[in-house]
Amino acid sequence: MIPLVEENRWLREQLMLQNRLAGVGAIASSVAHEFNNVLMVILNHSKLALKPTANPEQKNIALEKVVQGCTKAAGLVNSMLGMTRNSGRQMQMTDLGQLAAQVVTLCEKELQKHRIRVELSLASPIPTLVMPALLEQVLLNLVINARQAMPQGGILRLGVRANPEGTIGEIRIADTGIGISPDKLGHIFEPFASTKKPDEDGRGGSGLGLSLCRQIIEAHQGRIRVESTLGKGTVFTIKIPLNTAKQAA
Numbered sequence: 001m002i003p004l005v006e007e008n009r010w011l012r013e014q015l016m017l018q019n020r021l022a023g024v025g026a027i028a029s030s031v032a033h034e035f036n037n038v039l040m041v042i043l044n045h046s047k048l049a050l051k052p053t054a055n056p057e058q059k060n061i062a063l064e065k066v067v068q069g070c071t072k073a074a075g076l077v078n079s080m081l082g083m084t085r086n087s088g089r090q091m092q093m094t095d096l097g098q099l100a101a102q103v104v105t106l107c108e109k110e111l112q113k114h115r116i117r118v119e120l121s122l123a124s125p126i127p128t129l130v131m132p133a134l135l136e137q138v139l140l141n142l143v144i145n146a147r148q149a150m151p152q153g154g155i156l157r158l159g160v161r162a163n164p165e166g167t168i169g170e171i172r173i174a175d176t177g178i179g180i181s182p183d184k185l186g187h188i189f190e191p192f193a194s195t196k197k198p199d200e201d202g203r204g205g206s207g208l209g210l211s212l213c214r215q216i217i218e219a220h221q222g223r224i225r226v227e228s229t230l231g232k233g234t235v236f237t238i239k240i241p242l243n244t245a246k247q248a249a
């Protein structure tokens with residue numbers, strides 16, 4: 001018989017994986033569309049560059065666009081691979097600003113579609129030893145929550161910085177959405193605390209997103225906290241100790 005502790009751990013892992021896949025699923029179709037758009041840009045500008053009538057300057061401009069398109073496509077693929085890599089618990093030296101930028105790259109189109117403007121403030125580089133796939137999962141959960149809290153559109157502010165001593169990294173995600181009432185605010189990190197219904201594909205609304213976020217942040221010896229004003233918006237702040245490989249060794 002499998003010991004209960006083992007079974008419990010296995011179930012937790014499954015929930016974590018399920019949440020990761022649900023997050024990726026929520027943005028997959030807009031990422032695929034974005035990828036397609038970029039391919040069209042590459043294709044059209046390649047054709048322009050090949051035109052016998054194009055002069056050298058026009059060819060150069062077209063090729064610049066091809067290079068830009070390829071860089072963007074590579075960024076999308078890398079971010080998606082980062083999100084789906086299964087070595088979830090592997091510690092890696094990671095730049096927190098770059099990690100946040102990757103999540104935004106993936107969510108950009110989805111947010112645009114919902115008329116949400118993104119304001120980024122990324123101090124970079126902030127290198128630290130973390131489990132990048134899990135931190136990406138946290139950010140994706142928070143960005144999706146913020147998107148769902150702004151059905152009429154709004155502003156999503158994402159800031160990453162380090163304290164002046166360089167010992168703590170801070171990630172701040174603020175939205176201008178519906179906010180959370182004071183009676184609910186104290187419970188949102190509890191498992192199954194949800195005010196949402198699953199969408200038409202049966203996705204979302206499990207109420208596990210934030211409880212997993214807290215578990216992941218605590219596994220990094222960090223803290224996550226929330227401030228919210230009903231009707232005005234919500235701010236999540238994550239603080240994690242910055243570990244260099246030397247400190248961790």
Ligand SMILES: Nc1ncnc2c1ncn2[C@@H]1O[C@H](COP(=O)(O)OP(=O)(O)OP(=O)(O)O)[C@@H](O)[C@H]1O
Nearest residue numbers: 145146149188194195196204205206207208209210
């Ligand atoms: N940015 C936010 N603005 C307003 N309410 C929020 C925000 N983030 C979370 N909440 C509230 O906290 C609850 C719990 O969030 P959590 O992410 O854990 O679950 P969920 O989003 O309901 O379900 P799931 O993440 O599984 O799809 C939400 O149902 C919502 O009521």
Ligand SMILES: [Mg+2]
Nearest residue numbers: 141145209210
């Ligand atoms: Mg959620």
